Amino acid sequence: MTLLIFSVVIWCAVWAMNRQIANSPDRDDRAARIFVPVVLGGATLFLWEGLVTGLGVSPVILPAPSDIAATFAASTAILWEDFVQTVLKGALTGYVIGCTAAFVIAVLIDRSSFLTRGLLPIGNFVAALPIVGIAPILVSWFGFDWQSKAAVVVVMVFFPMLVNTVQGLRETDAMQRDLMRTYAAGYLQTLVKLRLPAAMPFVFNGLKIASTLALIGAIVAEYFGSPTRGMGFRISTGVGSLSIDLVWAEIAVAAIVGTLLYGGVSWIEKVVTFWHPSQRR
Amino acid sequence: METDSVRPSGAGTSQRSPVIEARKLDLTFQTNDGAVQALRDVNLTINKGDFVSFIGPSGCGKTTFLRVVAALEHPTGGQITVNGMSPDEARRKRAYGYVFQAAGLYPWRTIAKNIKLPLEIMGYSRAQQDEQVARVLKLVDLEGFGAKYPWQLSGGMQQRASIARALAFDAEILLMDEPFGALDEIVRDHLNEQLLALWDRTGKTIGFVTHSIPEAVYLSTKIVVMSPRPGRITDVIESTLPRERPLDIRDTPEFLAIAHRVREGLRAGHAYDD
């Protein structure tokens, strides 16, 4: 019980401190921008710990973070195997294939304004659909192993990536195109020197959306059949056998991978589109 | 329409060979509200080494005329030649550099890389590229800024960089569409002075669109006054000012007389119905 009270007090103290920082002149500091959310996250984890142990919540309902951490440390072999199966084989393969295909096709159809006008509304619509639903179909087409997971990811990331790239390629203004005309620049020169660089912020937007979709696709597809490994497999069997702490460990892996993937793409974006107003400081 | 005046003296390079010749030029745009005559019966000769300003209210076709010269628009009637060729052939031969109202530098390229852009497209070698960049950066007084990105520069410096970009491939003709329109008066004066010096040094033929009477009079050897609906030329004034022009020439009676004539021309062509 003391732990509970202690954790509540800590949480409130952290919030009060964040408030101080947020209203101080140093708030735009890089360090402050990182410190404030991180410390709040830590306090919230501690509050979770306090609530679960203090109130005696059954670990079947919600295990304490310390239990999850212990399970995590004890089952690294399993977690690594699942990570390789789901993330490296399923999600990343599909992500790379799907995004590359969408990018290439976007560049190709961009030459025809007719195709662009026809495909853009359809692409926009399909990108909003619950495409995960095709997972069982693709599992039946490509088998239980990671190939079917990669296929689901390919289909899921394709349309958002396509739509963003096509839109990005249309981003140049009339003056910039006129300038290239006064140089008598050819199609390829205009594409490489003007339109692709100008499209990069959009391309990266697509890549970021696709990065979260890739993990979702790979995990859902495993619910419809997989070899006896993979994060989705472990989660669905773990829930059934009530090994909830292992499930939470997998969720933690998924959260870390998702954040790292997104963060990685954002970092590359920062390097490539350093010139864009949204990236300048 | 051409009026005979005294040619500016001292221009040793001024052979009177025509560079741009327009005869009975017409251009009609089809818009949603019907046809708009952007240019009607435009006759104009621009000679080598001329500094020609186009002045008039918006919609008078001054920008359109410049774009026709650059083959960015195509006339619906009449003839126009640039260096004795059709504008499109001239464009393919890279006969002119074009400066737009906005600097339009690519934000992902440094100033030097921006200036190299046309050179890359035109297939200059690396060494030539570097040489040209150094040359034109000096010409527009931007030495030492080559490694900066456009957004790190002031508006005036950006516009200078865009002029450098247009000069980089050493075309004989420079077409400028209100290049200083978005800048404040003081920066503008400074750039006008620099532009005149540059023109004097290089002997290029310049077509210059502007809204400002003092700017037109200060810069030009020939001022083309235009008026809208339909876009047409109402007066062509040959400047009597000397080629050497300090900024305070703008207070001389000669300057004011020319400015007055431009203003009269604008007033005559303008119905003030908008």
Next chain:
Amino acid sequence: MKTAFPVLVVLAAIVALWYAAVAPMNIRTALDQAERAGAAVEPAGARERLEVSVWRLMIDNPDHVSEGYALDRPRLPTPVQVGEELWKTTGEMVLKGRAMSKRSLIYHASITLQSTLWGFLLGTTLGILGAVAIVHSRVMDMSVMPWAIISQTIPIVALAPMIIVLSAQLGIEGRGVPKAIISAYLCYFPVLVGMVKGLRAPTASQLDLLRTYNASQRETFFKLRLPASLPYLFTSLKIGIASALVGTIVGELPTGAISGLGARILIGDQFGTPLAIWAALLAAAILAGVLVTLLDILQRVTLKRMGMPT
């Protein structure tokens, strides 16, 4: 109408490609079936045929290619088959007066729609309240916004089974609640981001004007920030409702639900009836289209009334 024609042409091309793909996709199943029915097939035996490419099979058995277009359990059904299945489970049921029977997709769609709408309501409320808090409080902006972004990089599907177990353990009745929670989780983020952008849309001079009137924060909010945010809000509501639907279906897929469009997909998978899966997918697409279109109309009407460009 400028886009209608290209869209139709592209759609026609997609349907044509689909039809063309049916033949190679289904040739094996068609040949297996023909062989069982006693027809001579080249080469004989399903196992032997696995060694041969589908193109070879199509060339060697030209008479059986067309059978691939009329299979009961095709790997890839034709668009017409999917349409027929959809009609059978919707329109025909209505005509028979059994629109709400367990075999009707209308029933399942309504279950999905319910959860979607609850999730949408919950997510939108959270998103808007969060945005208001973030715009008005720096500490919220600094502490909560990064976590909101991180929350979206976590694959919700990993959490979905947990949420369902949790709500079962906590004694929450019915499967609607966990589905709505998942749906709200996917839906709140676009609304939050769009709304923060919208509430910050007023320019400094517009805000300064209200300062010269000595307007209170409340008045600034209702007279300036809120109206200025509406175009952004509607745009993100459209993304939000589509995400809410995705969330509901994701919530139905891995959890052994028995009603809802996601459940139909699941059941179609378990019983090996691909037509049911395809029909449910098509129904989900139509549902998404209808929901987004409705919000679009609402947006046009509202913004027009407020004199804003749409």
